Amino acid sequence: METTRLLDAALRKAAAVWVAPHGRRATLVWALWRDGAVWVAVGGGEQEVPGLADGIGCTVTVRSPSTHSHLTEVSAIAHLVEPDPDLRAALAAARLNAEPRYTQVFRVEPT
Template identity: 45%
Template structure:
């Protein structure tokens, strides 16, 4: 069995967890982490965002920026590995980007325009590549003791209001004894 001290273990763990996870959590230089769908292609996580796709605004993901990517376990859903990544936004004529866009298009669920998806992404959206930049900062055996929970983001939505009087209430049943 491989241990964390062996060369290539971190890279293999990053690759396998990114391939099997439907979402990755990305924390850019700005803003809170965000869950984003992706594909693993040619040694990197690729994702698309913009109008009609997942929002990337507020994360500060510019070409050459650094980000932190978290992958979760497929079976339990808990955090499995956290790794630093270098963000790149290849040009639309890049061959590797074109191949990644084809793979992204096959994984895109409920697309409104499947026939012209790649053209729309090239014209209106951003396609980003997250290349691992170093070893894992968290992984099996190196997880922090705290749960990593963060307070919820501020929102005008609220559920802490009194129940309207017209709604029926639940009555508690007494145990017969």
């Protein structure tokens, strides 16, 4: 899928995306691109994304890591997941400046 390749190239270096659950404003969040999805950790002192819930449709906006201009916008579905040890380690590594304190993790998968 062309969108997945574009996201893969853009998100290798980017650590933040805009996520807008349908009917809500976009929120800038740190995220992890892995396995064809954007992983977003929220709650517990971490970032909040109002309206993000299991099964909710959203829009993910990505900016170019080099020019910071709008690169692409994709439709996605959020899925609440229980992170396994590998995902926990990847989220901790992606969060370079602090120990993660999230309470929920969403796999936001392009549709």
